[in-house]
Amino acid sequence: AQSVTQLDSHVSVSEGTPVLLRCNYSSSYSPSLFWYVQHPNKGLQLLLKYTSAATLVKGINGFEAEFKKSETSFHLTKPSAHMSDAAEYFCVVSASNQFYFGTGTSLTVIP
Amino acid sequence: KAGVTQTPRYLIKTRGQQVTLSCSPISGHRSVSWYQQTPGQGLQFLFEYFSETQRNKGNFPGRFSGRQFSNSRSEMNVSTLELGDSALYLCASSLPSGSLYNEQFFGPGTRLTVL
Numbered sequence: 001a002q003s004v005t006q007l008d009s010h011v012s013v014s015e016g017t018p019v020l021l022r023c024n025y026s027s028s029y030s031p032s033l034f035w036y037v038q039h040p041n042k043g044l045q046l047l048l049k050y051t052s053a054a055t056l057v058k059g060i061n062g063f064e065a066e067f068k069k070s071e072t073s074f075h076l077t078k079p080s081a082h083m084s085d086a087a088e089y090f091c092v093v094s095a096s097n098q099f100y101f102g103t104g105t106s107l108t109v110i111p
Numbered sequence: 112k113a114g115v116t117q118t119p120r121y122l123i124k125t126r127g128q129q130v131t132l133s134c135s136p137i138s139g140h141r142s143v144s145w146y147q148q149t150p151g152q153g154l155q156f157l158f159e160y161f162s163e164t165q166r167n168k169g170n171f172p173g174r175f176s177g178r179q180f181s182n183s184r185s186e187m188n189v190s191t192l193e194l195g196d197s198a199l200y201l202c203a204s205s206l207p208s209g210s211l212y213n214e215q216f217f218g219p220g221t222r223l224t225v226l
Contacts, residue, residue, distance in 0.1 A: 034214055043115075043201060044217040090154065098167050099144065099203075099215055101154040 002027045002095045006102035014110045019063075019078040021105045023091030026072065032094040033074045035065055038104075039087045047089075050074060061085070081109045113137070115218035117202050123224045129190040132221045136183050136204030142166075143185040144215060145177060148199040157200075160185055189223075197225045 007022040025031060032051050036044040048059025055067045061084075065076045074091060086109045091102040116135045124130050136143050144167075145157040156169040160179035177187040183204075189196055199222050203215035 032213065036217075043219040044203075046214050046216070049214050094213060098156060098159065100156075101146075103153045 002100045004102035010106045012108040013081045019081045021076040023074045025093045034092040036090045037087045117218040121222045131188045134185045134202030140204035142205045144203045146201040192225045
């Protein structure tokens with residue numbers, strides 16, 4: 001069975017400080033993992049994806065994520081938060097032609 | 112390439128009515144998935160279509176149905192609307208399964224309000 005757990009429903013950081021959004025997954029197969037971002041009243045945009053190549057994945061807007069099989073984690077990081085990063089972030093595992101979404105983490109960036 | 116388009120963007124209906132939402136995938140994408148997004152339940156998978164066939168289905172009542180046309184465009188229909196059907200309905204398209212790059216590309220959504 002596939003599932004995704006986003007460990008924090010809300011994260012608040014100051015502008016210019018690092019961002020860490022945590023995600024653990026469960027998958028019966030070698031998973032494909034994704035992070036998506038959703039800005040208010042917008043659709044979802046792909047930030048980055050892991051598909052069994054390099055374990056450190058770089059995405060758009062300075063985000064990156066590291067796949068750790070031993071910890072079944074796929075945490076999203078960014079060295080320095082920007083005001084425009086304020087949004088909802090979703091960790092997703094793909095298996096059997098389905099996407100399994102986490103419950104989302106709302107990121108607030110304080111000026 | 113044009114992105115995933117959804118029409119209409121906003122809809123207001125009353126209880127008991129039915130509604131049809133439309134989704135045009137990215138050119139060349141043959142898989143279309145539908146999701147319901149609400150504040151309480153988050154993103155929930157409705158169904159996925161591939162080559163005009165429903166390949167996967169989420170845990171929604173039979174009032175929710177869909178179809179896909181030969182040009183990969185898809186529609187979803189909700190009959191006998193209930194207040195709880197108020198949500199953002201997202202459509203996503205992707206390349207067929209088996210691709211290493213099977214990420215889904217999402218449309219902007221249709222905001223359905225049921226009064």
